[in-house]
């Protein structure tokens with residue numbers, strides 16, 4: 001069975017105290033994969049605290065390989081430090097920074113060439129869902145990443161309906177499963193030789209209460225957790241739910 005992947009996305013939150021708390025709370029020897037993604041300033045401190053018990057990721061990466069791009073970070077720098085994964089195309093970056101599918105594809109490519117796992121976020125708005133366009137929208141976002149999906153390197157797709165992010169209103173397990181199946185179908189068409197290795201995560205108001213219900217479905221191969229990942233007890237409970245589903 002696919003190893004479940006649990007990712008904490010701290011967004012623009014967290015501090016050294018949270019890093020300490022996470023290091024204390026994190027269980028030894030989990031049978032699921034855990035990646036904690038702090039603001040990039042805290043990556044080095046979190047890597048030191050993690051002591052290889054969990055992996056550390058970035059919330060974004062620069063489009064360039066290096067050079068005169070003030071304020072940007074290169075994927076190779078993250079890889080040198082020991083960062084394992086990079087979230088790309090989060091809906092907050094798509095809206096706050098006008099990142100379109102083409103920009104997201106370049107960032108995912110930069111991650112891959114540096115040996116990092118891109119966690120490519122896709123998801124529809126509430127208007128698109130109400131108009132019956134959710135699946136078409138998400139399939140188009142996945143299709144736009146085709147070049148990054150065919151190489152057989154580690155990639156994850158995170159389905160995050162925009163209306164479920166930070167609202168407390170998670171998609172139902174049925175809604176998530178239906179979209180995960182559509183994404184799986186798209187992956188099989190785009191990358192028939194490698195689709196099996198691409199994990200599909202759900203994100204959007206995942207918490208300690210709803211995690212087990214999501215993980216009860218084999219289609220939900222992981223979760224991307226925002227708000228609830230800032231509470232170490234809740235995050236630990238989500239990891240336990242993933243472990244229980246892993247069997």
Ligand code: PGA
Nearest residue numbers: 165166204205225226227
């Ligand atoms: P949320 O955020 O869990 O706070 O809804 C998820 C995300 O944006 O990745």
